[in-house]
Amino acid sequence: MTMSIKKGTASHGLLRTVEQMADVDLSVCFQCKKCDSGCPVSHLTASPPSEVVRRLHLGAGNELLESDLVWMCVSCETCFARCPMGIDIPSAIDALRVLAVKQQTPTPEGDMPLFNRAFLKTVKIFGRTYDLGMITAHKIGTKSYLKDAEKFPVMLKKKKIALLPPRGADRKTARRIFDSVKRKKENQK
Numbered sequence: 001m002t003m004s005i006k007k008g009t010a011s012h013g014l015l016r017t018v019e020q021m022a023d024v025d026l027s028v029c030f031q032c033k034k035c036d037s038g039c040p041v042s043h044l045t046a047s048p049p050s051e052v053v054r055r056l057h058l059g060a061g062n063e064l065l066e067s068d069l070v071w072m073c074v075s076c077e078t079c080f081a082r083c084p085m086g087i088d089i090p091s092a093i094d095a096l097r098v099l100a101v102k103q104q105t106p107t108p109e110g111d112m113p114l115f116n117r118a119f120l121k122t123v124k125i126f127g128r129t130y131d132l133g134m135i136t137a138h139k140i141g142t143k144s145y146l147k148d149a150e151k152f153p154v155m156l157k158k159k160k161i162a163l164l165p166p167r168g169a170d171r172k173t174a175r176r177i178f179d180s181v182k183r184k185k186e187n188q189k
């Protein structure tokens, strides 16, 4: 695959910023690609995790924020677990996601930031993800009411989705985490 790299304004593009934000050292990556072979979305993306790291090595700038993996990564941490150098790639991708939101970078297909917000909102309210609430918020936000609607009865029948919000989650702890992140962000302003 051909990589398109434009130098960022800083001499190392986004590399140092991502390393600082994610508290990772990407220089130890030796491109073994073990991360790619375990990644559940690498076959769907144009840029698997090892390529994102390599592009950072090569001085990629803001164009990297348009990489589809930035929003397709499901934070499963498989890459982190498989990496022989212990590189926390999900944190690096989170950092790219934060930068993409800050810079209002166009996102790939669908409204991924909205999906992300809907996901976090349900965790904040219920202490755990509530799929139906998340899907409803995303559908309202994207006005895609009927898209994939035919799958809903099958998912219900197979118990892949629940009508009612999750019970038994530690909502107080979840709230505390959200409040502490909010305070941290306010202190950084």
Ligand code: SF4
Residues within 6 Å of the ligand: 028, 029, 030, 031, 032, 033, 034, 035, 036, 049, 050, 053, 082, 083, 084, 085, 086, 087, 089
């Ligand atoms: S598994 Fe680790 S060392 Fe190997 S390519 Fe991926 S990030 Fe680099």
Ligand code: SF4
Residues within 6 Å of the ligand: 035, 038, 039, 040, 041, 042, 049, 072, 073, 074, 075, 076, 077, 078, 079, 080, 089, 090, 093
């Ligand atoms: S955390 Fe993201 S990049 Fe890593 S394996 Fe999971 S989906 Fe792929």
